[in-house]
Amino acid sequence: MEQLAERAPLFSDEMEKGLTLTLAMEEAARCLLCFDAPCSQACPAGTDPGRFIRKLRFRNVTGAIRTIKENNPFGWTCGAVCPTAKLCELACSRTAIDKPIQIGKVQRFIVEHGWLMGFSPIKKPDKTGKGKVAVIGSGPAGLTCARELTLQGYEVTVFEKKGQAGGNLRYGIPPFRLSEEGLSREIDEIVSLGVTIKTNTPIEGKEGLKKLKDEGYQAVFVSTGLWDPIRLGIDGSDLTGVMSATEFLGSMRSGKASEMESLIQNKVVAVIGGGSVAMDAAQWAKKIGAKDVYVLYRRSYTEMPAEEKEKIQALNDGIHFLILTQPVKYVGNGALQGIVCRRTRLGDPDDSGRRRPEEIPDSDFELPFDVAIEALATRPEPALKEMAELSWDKNTISASDTSLQTSTPWVFAGGDIVRGPALVVEAVADGKKAAQAIVEHLEGKGE
Numbered sequence: 001m002e003q004l005a006e007r008a009p010l011f012s013d014e015m016e017k018g019l020t021l022t023l024a025m026e027e028a029a030r031c032l033l034c035f036d037a038p039c040s041q042a043c044p045a046g047t048d049p050g051r052f053i054r055k056l057r058f059r060n061v062t063g064a065i066r067t068i069k070e071n072n073p074f075g076w077t078c079g080a081v082c083p084t085a086k087l088c089e090l091a092c093s094r095t096a097i098d099k100p101i102q103i104g105k106v107q108r109f110i111v112e113h114g115w116l117m118g119f120s121p122i123k124k125p126d127k128t129g130k131g132k133v134a135v136i137g138s139g140p141a142g143l144t145c146a147r148e149l150t151l152q153g154y155e156v157t158v159f160e161k162k163g164q165a166g167g168n169l170r171y172g173i174p175p176f177r178l179s180e181e182g183l184s185r186e187i188d189e190i191v192s193l194g195v196t197i198k199t200n201t202p203i204e205g206k207e208g209l210k211k212l213k214d215e216g217y218q219a220v221f222v223s224t225g226l227w228d229p230i231r232l233g234i235d236g237s238d239l240t241g242v243m244s245a246t247e248f249l250g251s252m253r254s255g256k257a258s259e260m261e262s263l264i265q266n267k268v269v270a271v272i273g274g275g276s277v278a279m280d281a282a283q284w285a286k287k288i289g290a291k292d293v294y295v296l297y298r299r300s301y302t303e304m305p306a307e308e309k310e311k312i313q314a315l316n317d318g319i320h321f322l323i324l325t326q327p328v329k330y331v332g333n334g335a336l337q338g339i340v341c342r343r344t345r346l347g348d349p350d351d352s353g354r355r356r357p358e359e360i361p362d363s364d365f366e367l368p369f370d371v372a373i374e375a376l377a378t379r380p381e382p383a384l385k386e387m388a389e390l391s392w393d394k395n396t397i398s399a400s401d402t403s404l405q406t407s408t409p410w411v412f413a414g415g416d417i418v419r420g421p422a423l424v425v426e427a428v429a430d431g432k433k434a435a436q437a438i439v440e441h442l443e444g445k446g447e
């Protein structure tokens with residue numbers, strides 16, 4: 001163990017530097033070992049930081065790894081991307097003395113340390129062949145559900161539309177926040193337990209679920225996320241250089257990365273939107289060599305949905321914010337050359353509680369841009385909405401809060417497709433909940 005002490009963290013070249021063993025132990029020594037562990041109660045996926053930090057504190061490193069991995073197959077991923085300041089660290093009792101324990105960083109360190117040690121706490125199940133379950137979508141919700149069911153003896157196949165597994169962890173969150181290698185390790189761990197993932201295999205359209213039933217699947221978990229980008233739909237949207245954030249981020253993770261890089265290098269880029277996805281797209285465009293990146297947002301800085309930390313990071317990276325600015329027209333001749341924008345001011349609050357942007361008449365102005373990336377909301381793809389067995393509440397599937405069962409008893413659903421845009425840790429929580437409910441349904445104990 002001493003040899004490993006200063007070797008961690010892995011993946012620090014592209015990601016923010018993680019903790020070493022010494023620093024992780026120092027954090028664990030600050031833990032108050034709370035009896036009620038508010039941090040554990042605040043984790044949606046039940047990762048149980050109170051328990052793994054206590055184990056680390058008493059030098060039970062393998063026990064700490066086991067706690068994380070038993071509770072959360074994406075323990076490393078969550079340690080890297082969870083908004084801990086709003087979850088476990090917000091609840092941490094140590095805050096009343098000085099500052100919270102850095103729970104996310106300790107969690108990430110413990111998993112990496114397990115990898116360095118070659119220690120895998122979760123073993124392939126002895127019992128198998130209990131029945132066949134299909135999972136649609138290989139994001140964190142689907143893969144968590146698949147692992148939990150496999151560990152309970154079910155034969156699980158995950159059907160994935162894209163070329164690689166991981167959902168938004170692979171095709172959304174940029175590698176400077178979540179390294180490909182770390183993500184692949186967590187997915188490989190799940191596959192090694194016996195989960196089958198069929199990539200390039202969409203399940204959609206009217207016959208999609210029926211086909212699975214005909215193939216003998218006794219239950220289905222739908223965890224497809226939201227992949228159809230909502231677009232501005234203004235004049236000039238078909239010009240070269242105008243795209244959605246889904247397309248930009250996805251291309252950067254596929255064979256089109258070099259094409260995207262040559263489109264953006266030394267160019268002036270507009271990213272439209274004020275959420276976390278806009279911040280990721282803006283930072284990535286800057287990292288691959290954009291001359292200047294502007295975030296165009298129609299409300300003010302305070303109303304931007306991105307986390308404060310993300311906004312500050314973007315500003316520190318030299319990204320410019322053009323607030324109270326609404327794009328109204330793309331201009332160019334085949335390729336984008338500029339955006340006509342209209343000034344806005346804040347009116348009364350809307351349904352979201354944020355002050356509504358009101359356009360100011362006769363305030364249009366044009367700015368030169370070569371690339372525009374629209375980072376607005378996403379919704380389910382139309383072919384998914386055709387599935388007859390699913391009932392919808394606008395853009396999300398209706399499912400029971402307690403069991404995630406849909407109106408069709410053998411079909412369950414969770415993650416973003418039920419919650420709307422949410423968090424990785426919430427997708428993991430849904431995967432666990434759905435697996436439990438599917439077992440109860442198939443073993444005659446469910447609703």
Ligand SMILES: Cc1cc2nc3c(=O)[nH]c(=O)nc-3n(C[C@H](O)[C@H](O)[C@H](O)COP(=O)(O)OP(=O)(O)OC[C@H]3O[C@@H](n4cnc5c(N)ncnc54)[C@H](O)[C@@H]3O)c2cc1C
Nearest residue numbers: 137139140141161167168172202203224225415416422424
């Ligand atoms: C750019 C970006 C940054 C983010 N950053 C963070 C962050 O820092 N922290 C955080 O907690 N959350 C973050 N999120 C949100 C988080 O990634 C999602 O909440 C989470 O991935 C949802 O998981 P899911 O399993 O429900 O769906 P997804 O991750 O969306 O996975 C769904 C999968 O289903 C597949 N699929 C879709 N339709 C079909 C079909 N018909 N057949 C087969 N497969 C299909 C998709 O290809 C995809 O692989 C971010 C999201 C984005 C887009």
Ligand code: SF4
Nearest residue numbers: 031032034039092093
């Ligand atoms: S709330 Fe903070 S101090 Fe208490 S057990 Fe959790 S990490 Fe330790």
